[in-house]
Amino acid sequence: MSYPKMAILKLFCTFLILRQGLAEVVTPTTEPPTRINGGQQVNESVPFQVSLQMQRRGRWQHFCGGSIVSGQHVLTAAHCVEKIKVEDVSVVVGTLNWKAGGLRHRAVTKHVHPQYSMSPRIINDIALVKVTPPFRLERSNISPVLMGGSDRIGEKVAVRLTGWGSTSPSTTSATLPDRLQALNYRTISNEECNQKGFRVTRNEICALAVQGQGACVIR
Missing domain, CATH: 2.40.10 (Thrombin, subunit H)
Known part of the structure; x- marks a missing residue:
């Protein structure tokens, strides 16, 4: 929509x-x-909405949101992914409930803004995450943000x-x-x-x- x-x-x-x-x-x-x-x-x-998730105690847990910007890329905040291993991240799309439904994708690479900083103030808090397999953009509930x-x-x-x-x-x-x-x-x-x-x-x-x-x- x-x-x-x-x-x-x-x-x-x-x-x-x-x-x-x-x-x-x-x-x-x-x-x-x-x-x-x-x-x-x-x-x-909300077709561009994604849930970034990691496993804790054997269960997937939501930790940050993001937006689909291409067939394989998600835009999110740098502070969400800066200090974590990208192979531990899962990206869920196509659902309004992060605990149920949707399609799960594996994160393969991350690119944090080279001038991102948290001190003395937060600046350039932006990052890209690449996933596999590609998003199924032919579905009506999965599409890049306009x-x-x-x-x-x-x-x-x-x-x-x-x-x-x-x-x-x-x-x-x-x-x-x-x-x-x-x-x-x-x-x-x-x-x-x-x-x-x-x-x-x-x-x-x-x-x-x-x-x-x-x-x-x-x-």
Whole structure:
């Protein structure tokens, strides 16, 4: 399903994918949110959504989201894959429930942005993961994200955040939902974002949600 009048965002803490292009996103919050990722379940297909998973105690566990960008590549956050062995990663596509359904693919290579950094601030938090076998793009529920053009994303643009992020505001009580979650909100200007205390560059885009909802877990 496509969203013709909306920029589409994927869930990463400081990185989201927009239909008009790619950019990092900082989500300002003023108080702890009641739901980190949205507040409503997704009922329609999100064909570019993937679940990155690793085995823990003999079971596959979701640890990060990502977006299909080609027949064999997924775009995700660098902090998700920087320190893990790519051969331990599995990519599940074509499902709204990360625990059930969908097709499983094996990750074979990863490419982290060469200028990715976590200190003194997170920058270039982006990575590519290649999978095998190739995605079955002939299926209606599996397809690459629509990138659109390269024009600069401005303020007050409708955006959509999707993912399986924690529904708890604390890392100590983080709970992942089985069902994909979504949040619709809008971008704000970088100037306004800086005024709220977030240091951002032209490589980044800020999005502000009602009551502090967004992609990041409050620590």
